[in-house]
Amino acid sequence: MQCQLSAHDDGEHFGLLADVGEYGTALWIRWPGTTALELAVLPDCPAAAPGPDGEGCCLFADHAEQHTWENALEEVPCPS
Template sequence: MLQCTRVSTLPVGELAAELLAAGHQPVEQFRTYTGACLYVWCELGEHSDGKHADLISEEDVNGEYLWFLWDDNGGHRFEYLPACVADAPDGDDVCHFFRQHPGDHSWKVTDPVMDAMRSEVKRQMRGWQSDG
């Protein structure tokens, strides 16, 4: 299954307030997000419910992680959600989404942009090897 392609802007002021409310160090955490995450993209597999999600912080806060959730109508919120507890059938991976997420688990979701970048890097590496 391909990854959802929905993108949204991240309300940085609201993010700063959320981080402060959760007791994060304001300077370090805010600096991390203001320069790097002005846009977010849905990490979930393709879905038709109009609801999207991007993991904002991998820091475990009482077994939950900060997600930015938004919908196609402009609604959004930050929410701490527990991790999905599903293990991949081969036992080599766990689902990286939140519990009760829509659609397939993360190990079944492929990012076509990342796949294209990996292919390009491999192609270039073959070229470097043949030049030597």
């Protein structure tokens, strides 16, 4: 599994497992470095890119690092 956050070396990593959808939450796999995996149900990030057609962030609320649309050098599509 690949971490969905923008490039980082330290801290926890997060991979999307399933989009719960109807409740504005998703099931994420969280792993801090090389230790065991944990499941976490996290609310969706409410942020959207500036502009009238701004796409929503594909991460969870209060995530560290950049929103998904800010990854200019390496595009990270929303997992489906």
